[in-house]
Amino acid sequence: MGTCLWFLLVTVYEVAAFAQPTMHSSCRVVLKNAYCSDVNLTSIPPQLPDGIHTLDISHNLVQNLTDDVLSSYASIQQLNLHANRIQSIQPDLFRNMTHLRVLDLSRNQLHLHAALKMHVGPLTSVQKLDLSGNGLYTDMSDYFLRDAPALMNLSLNGNSITKIGKETFNGCLALRSIDLHNNVILEIEEGAFDSLQNLTELDLSMNSISCIADFNLFHLTSLNLSKNSMTAFQSIDSDQEFALINLDLRENKIHYFPVLPYRNRLIYLDLSRNQLHSVNFTGAAEELQYLRERDELTYVPLPNSKHKQNLCRLLYLDLSYNQLKAVPPEFFSSMVSLQTLNISNNCLRTFILDNENPLNSLKTLDLSFNNLQNLTFGKGTLQALETLHLQGNSLSNLDSAFFSRLPSINSLHLQLNELNVCGPQHDQTSGCVSFSFIPTLEYLYLSENNLLSLPAHAFRSTPLLILDLSLNPGVEISEQALSGLENSLTYLFLREDQLQTLKMNLSLLRKLKSVDLSNNQLTSLSLSKDSTIEVLNLQNNSLEMLEDHTLMALESTLKMLHVSMNPLSCCRNTRLISWVQQGRVTFPDMKMATCQYKKDNEYVEINLSNMKNEHCQAKSGKGQVFVISMIAVLVLGLMVVLLVSIKLCHSRSHRFSHSYRA
Structure with missing residues (x-):
């Protein structure tokens, strides 16, 4: 019993000792981890506790690794030597460190060690090795990798x-x-990776690879070849299934759609920022043949004439920032699972989807910043589409019911086009687009469309949350334009529309939280009852006064107000100025928010936060003197008139009496 108690006490003592941070020279020891980072060490610290698992000596000045100290730390599982000045490693240094799993030698000077052509020796148990940032040249890595079986x-x-x-x-x-x-x-020599049967992730990005002509890594699931100089990518023609899931080819010089394995598991394919001018993958073989004729390739496996693209599992395809002029609908024939398609920033004039290639799994389609003039979605296509980007095109003549045929559409980005908005009683040939009766649409962006008018009930039965009508100078907005959005609209953007008056009653929009009316020509803003607005931007208008009833309507909910660059009157905006000085509302543009008051027949501009009562009292004092003077003059005048009248009356009475006695 006594022995058991003694053993228990010893165990508790040891656990408590490990649990408490202990200082050993410049190191801090917590449990079984020793932290000696960034303390100007020039060698491995001795006399650390036995049995440590982690030793962090990163960001120090160590130059040489020898076994005089490390050999005593055989229990180490993680050794971090990142960012030192290591130039040499004693051969076989790690042979007896059989528990070492993670070794970080990044950002040192190991090219000097490799130049001596000395092998580090076996890394018997190391599973993770970081040799990045060491200035290693070709073949130098061999001195570290010759014997690393784990x-x-x-x-x-x-x-x-x-x-x-x-x-x-x-x-x-x-x-x-x-x-x-x-x-x-x-x-990359042919067969360089063939012996690595367990290899699943390979990152070759940011190199100078010119092409991949015989891709045959069947077990690879992720391949990153972005930011190279590749003009073509082609896999070998094989009936064996490739495990490849992610293929990143962005920022290269690829001219044609890559020749991919027919039997593949591709989910993610990024071809953005290349030089694609066709999605015809057979052109890739011609490209490779051309390179072979120029002796730039020694071996070019040409695809089988029956080779077809099979991308039935693909979820994400990015073709943005290329030179595509057309994408035929049959290109999508196998992409039955595709959810995201980006063809933005190309040269498309026409985009067509037909019933044979409906892309009915697609949720996001980005066709922005092309030169689209014709857009055709066949009946029954894009049934799952939620987000459609069409901004930055030349669209003007869409079928009026174009968007109402997308049963799942939630977000429409239509900025920078030439579209007109239909009213509820529009003619089918009126050349406008209807946004009524689209029960799924919540986000609509129509800025910079040169809109001339926004008719009444333009969004009837469409539960918009966000509506952007900005940058449509001169647009006439009907008083009932937002009718039907009373219980949904939350964000309204009307900036730079050259509005002189706001006919709509924003108080009727019971969910409205943010309104941007900046850069217009508004002279007044009227709210008839309590509003729900929290953020209001009135910058750069022609407002001299924000009326008390408007501010009172905003008082209970407003959190942020922009009022700079308006000709505000200091003496007619006492409630607004009190808001400023009491800090009841945040004014993000306060440094530029000013008002004007008259002094000595000149207008003086002052920041709202510096406005004081005396600036207006002086003016009102002069006014009072003037008014009193005028009253005094009037009273004096009346008295004179009264006295003259009495005298005249008295004179007449005297004459009348005298004549009667005669």
Whole structure:
């Protein structure tokens, strides 16, 4: 019993000792972790507790790694030597560190060690190795990777590697993830990755690879080739299924749609910012043949003539920022699962979807910033579409019921077009687009469409939350234009519309929280009853006064008000100024918010926050003197008239009496 109690006490003592942070020279020890980061160490600190699992010596001045100290820390599982000055590593240093799983040697000077052509020795148990930012050249990584049988995650990014040799990874066949981004890779020898049967993630981005002509990594699930100089991508023609899920080819010089494995699991494909001028993938073979004839490729496997694209699992496709002039509807024939399609910033004049290629799983379609003049969605297409980007085109003549045929549409981005809005009683050939009776539409952006008018009941039975009508100078907005939005509209944008008056009664919009009326020509703003507005932007209008009844209607909900660049009168806006000085509302533009008052027959401009009662009292004092003087003059005049009248009356009476006696 006594022995058990003694053992229990010893155990509790040891746990308590580990639990309390302990200082060992410049290191802090917590539990079984030693933290010695950024303390100007020049060597591995001795006399750390036995049994530590993590040793962090990052951001120090260590230059050489030897076994005089490290050999005593055989229990280490994670060793962080990031951002030191390590130039040499004693051979076989890590041989006996059989528990070491994570080794971070990033941002050192290991190119100097590799220049000595000395192998580090076996990394028996290391599963994750970071050699990034070490100035390593081609073949230098071999001195670290020759004997790493357990290695699964390798980072070599930020070095100066120009070539991946066929035998580079022969000493680490368990690799699952390799990061080679931000090197100068020009060449990958055929078969360089073939022996890595467990490899699933490969990052070759930010290099100088010119093309991939024989992609055959069946087990790879993620391949990043972005930011290279590739003109073509082609997989081998095989009946074996490829595991590839994510393929990133953005920011290259690819001319044709890549030749992808027929049997694939692709979900994500990014071809943005290339030089695509056609989605015809057979052109890729012609491109590769051309390179072969110029002796830029030694081997070009041409695709089978029966090869077809099969992208039935694809969810995301980005073709933005290319040179596409047309995308035929049959291009989408196999994309039955596609949810996001981005073809923005191309040269499309026409876009057509027909019943044979309906894209009925698509939720987001981005056709913005093309030169679209014709847009045709066949009946029964795009049944799941929620967001449609059409801004920055030349659309003017759409079928009036065009958008009402999209049963799931939630958000329409139509800025920078030439569209007109129909009223409820429109003619089918009136050249306008109807936004009535679209029960799913909540977000509508119609800025910069050169709108001439917004008719009454324009959004009947359409529960808009956000409506942007900005930058339509001179637009005539009917008093009943927003009728039907009383219980839905939350954000309203009417900036830069050259509005002189606001006919609509915003108080009727019971859900309205934010209104932007900036950069107009409004001389007044009237609210008839309590409003729900929280943010109101009235910048750069012609307002001299915000009337008390309007401010009282806003008083209970308003949180933020923009009023700068208006010719506000200091003496006619006492309630507004009291808001400023009491801090009841936030004024984000307070530094520019000014008002004017008259002094010595001149108008003086002052910041609202600096306005004082005496600025108006002086003016009112002069007014009172003037009024009193005028009253005095009038009273004096009346007295004179009264006296003259009495005298005249008295004189007449005297004459009358005298004549009677005669």
